[in-house]
Every structure is written in C-alpha cells, then in structure tokens.
C-alpha cells in the first residue's frame with residue numbers, strides 16, 4: 762500500500778493537504794502535516810495532488826503501521842522510517 766511521504770524542505774505549512782483527505786487522517790503538528798490516523802489512510806494520493814509545492818509523494822510502505830505516527834520523511838537519512846510520536 763502507498764502512503765504519503767513528506768519532503769519537509771518543500772513544505773510551506775499551508776495546511777491544504779489536511780482538509781482534502783477523504784478519511785480525515787491528516788492533522789497539522791509542529792507546522793507540518795502529520796499522519797495522525799495511519800490506518801485510516803486509503804492511499805488515494807489526494808493530499809499529494811493538492812500540495813502546491815509537491816512536498817508529498819506517495820511511496821510503497823509495507824511496514825507495521827503501529828499507532829499514531831508522523832508522515833514518513835523522504836528527505837531524512839532513512840526514507841523508509843516512519844517516526845513514532
């Protein structure tokens with residue numbers, strides 16, 4: 762399943778990706794979008810499409826989603842890591 766990944770350096774904190782989500786699984790936290798309800802994400806890509814700066818990309822993720830997590834950071838050292846909050 763594909764999940765949204767955030768390229769932090771491109772994010773302008775506009776928040777446009779949050780209300781577009783059809784399953785209401787994104788929230789803003791610390792000025793960045795946060796995948797607050799990862800199990801609710803259906804991988805539709807709407808958040809990536811609406812982002813005016815292409816800060817969100819959809820990438821395959823096969824790991825355990827666990828509890829509430831940050832959007833994976835594609836510009837971090839380990840792009841495959843979802844950060845636990």
Ligand code: SF4
Pocket residue numbers: 764765781782783784785786787801802803804805806807808809
């Ligand atoms: S991919 Fe779709 S369901 Fe998942 S966070 Fe983005 S808008 Fe929401």
Ligand code: SF4
Pocket residue numbers: 767771772773774775776777778779793794811812813814815816817
């Ligand atoms: S729409 Fe893009 S620039 Fe705006 S908060 Fe979301 S990821 Fe950041």
